[in-house]
Amino acid sequence: MNNSPIFIGAPRIGSAITGAASSRDGDVGTYYPIFTPGPNGSRIERVTAITAGTMSGQSSAMAIRLYIQNVDDLDYYLYREGLLAQVTPGTGTIGANLTFNFNGGLCLGTQSILVAGQSTYADADDRVSFVVEAGDF
Numbered sequence: 001m002n003n004s005p006i007f008i009g010a011p012r013i014g015s016a017i018t019g020a021a022s023s024r025d026g027d028v029g030t031y032y033p034i035f036t037p038g039p040n041g042s043r044i045e046r047v048t049a050i051t052a053g054t055m056s057g058q059s060s061a062m063a064i065r066l067y068i069q070n071v072d073d074l075d076y077y078l079y080r081e082g083l084l085a086q087v088t089p090g091t092g093t094i095g096a097n098l099t100f101n102f103n104g105g106l107c108l109g110t111q112s113i114l115v116a117g118q119s120t121y122a123d124a125d126d127r128v129s130f131v132v133e134a135g136d137f
Contacts, residue, residue, distance in 0.1 A: 008043055010038070012038070012042065012134050012135060013131060013134070014034050015129070015130060016032040016116060016129075016130050017128070017129050018032050018116065018129075021117075021118060021120055021121040022065070024119070026067055026077070027076075029117060031067065031069075031076060031115045031116070032115060032117070032130070033069075033114070034114050034116045034130045035113065035132040036114075037112065037113070038110075039136075040110075040136065040137040041107060041108060042107070042135060043106065043107050043137070044102055044106040044107075044108065044114065045105055045133045045135075046099055046100060046102060047066060047116075047130060047131070048097060048100075048130070048133075049097065049098045049100075049128050050097035050098075050128065050129050051084065051087060051095035051097070051125075051126075051129075052095070052127045052129035053089070053095070053126055057125040059084070059088070059096060060120040060125075061083065062084050062118050062128075063083055063118070063119040064098055064118055065080070065118070066079045066080045066081070066100060067079055067115040067117065068112050069114075071111050071112065076117075080100050082098045082100065084097070084118075114132065116128075116130050
């Protein structure tokens with residue numbers, strides 16, 4: 001056991017905006033690195049995904065997936081997934097959003113990164129913005 005508690009030393013935000021679809025198994029499609037740990041590792045508290053398309057059309061219903069990629073083997077390992085509803089955002093309607101909370105934090109060492117993917121991308125109305133709330137050790 002550690003005799004000295006370890007606390008987050010520097011808060012950080014990671015982000016990306018998607019623009020293509022990916023498969024569930026991590027083999028086909030486009031995947032987006034949304035967070036790279038600091039030099040001593042990092043702790044992720046939550047990841048929020050929100051539709052970022054235009055306000056002119058309806059977004060597709062889609063699965064949002066988070067993967068952990070080990071930089072040694074470059075494979076994507078499915079970690080969490082959830083659903084974004086089909087919505088037409090507007091001045092009085094918010095876009096679909098989804099938050100993944102990591103109770104106790106998701107700790108990543110320097111050999112892993114957090115990657116996002118989505119099941120559907122029909123057009124610009126299916127862009128998704130990811131925001132990662134985290135901190136470095």
